[in-house]
Amino acid sequence: MVKLTKVDLSMFSLKAHDQGSQNSCVWNAIASTLEIMSRIAGNPVADLSRQQGYNDTRIAMNKFTTDGGSNIDVAWTVAKTIGIATEASFKYSIDNLYVKPGEAVHELAATQKVGGWPTRLRNNRGGLVYSKLQRSEFVDRVGN
Numbered sequence: 001m002v003k004l005t006k007v008d009l010s011m012f013s014l015k016a017h018d019q020g021s022q023n024s025c026v027w028n029a030i031a032s033t034l035e036i037m038s039r040i041a042g043n044p045v046a047d048l049s050r051q052q053g054y055n056d057t058r059i060a061m062n063k064f065t066t067d068g069g070s071n072i073d074v075a076w077t078v079a080k081t082i083g084i085a086t087e088a089s090f091k092y093s094i095d096n097l098y099v100k101p102g103e104a105v106h107e108l109a110a111t112q113k114v115g116g117w118p119t120r121l122r123n124n125r126g127g128l129v130y131s132k133l134q135r136s137e138f139v140d141r142v143g144n
Contacts, residue, residue: 012039014047022097023069027054030075031084034114045112047087052101052109056082059100067097076114083109 013036017028031048038045056078057070085108090101101109 009036009040012036017050017092019050019092020094022054022094023067024050024054024092026070026072026075027051027057030072030079034079034084045086048112049085049087049090049092049105049109051092051096052085052090052105053078055096055099055101056109064100065098079114081113082106083111083113085109085112 013032017032019025019028027050031050031053035045035048053075054070055064057075058064058066058068060074060078061071083106085101085105089108090096090105
C-alpha cells in the first residue's frame with residue numbers, strides 16, 4: 001500500500017480568486033489548475049481569464065443569457081478549441097458577465113490552447129470512450 005503524503009502547491013499559485021455572485025466555479029478550477037501545472041512544469045503563464053472562458057462556454061452551450069454555470073466537458077473543449085486569454089485582456093467582473101469576448105481577445109486566446117485532455121467523456125457499456133466535439137460547432141456559436 002502506498003502512503004500518501006501532504007503536498008503544498010501554494011508556491012505555484014498566483015492568488016485566490018473570488019467568483020463573487022457568478023456561477024463560474026468550473027472555470028475558476030480550470031484556470032487555476034492550468035496556471036499551477038504550467039508553473040510546476042517551469043513554463044509559467046500569466047493569470048488566465050476565467051471570464052472569457054466562462055462566457056465562451058455559456059455561448060457554446062447556447063446559454064449565454066443566463067448565469068447557470070458551465071458543463072465541464074464543454075468548458076474543456078472551449079479551452080482546447082478557442083483557448084484562454086489572459087486576465088488582463090478580459091477582466092473577471094460582473095460587468096463582463098454578459099459581454100461576448102471580442103476578436104482581439106479570441107486572437108490572444110488562440111495562442112494559449114490546452115492540449116492533452118480529452119474533449120468529452122461518455123459512458124459506453126461501462127467504459128469510458130473519448131469523443132471529439134467538432135471545432136466548427138464552437139466557431140459557429142462563438143463567432144470566430
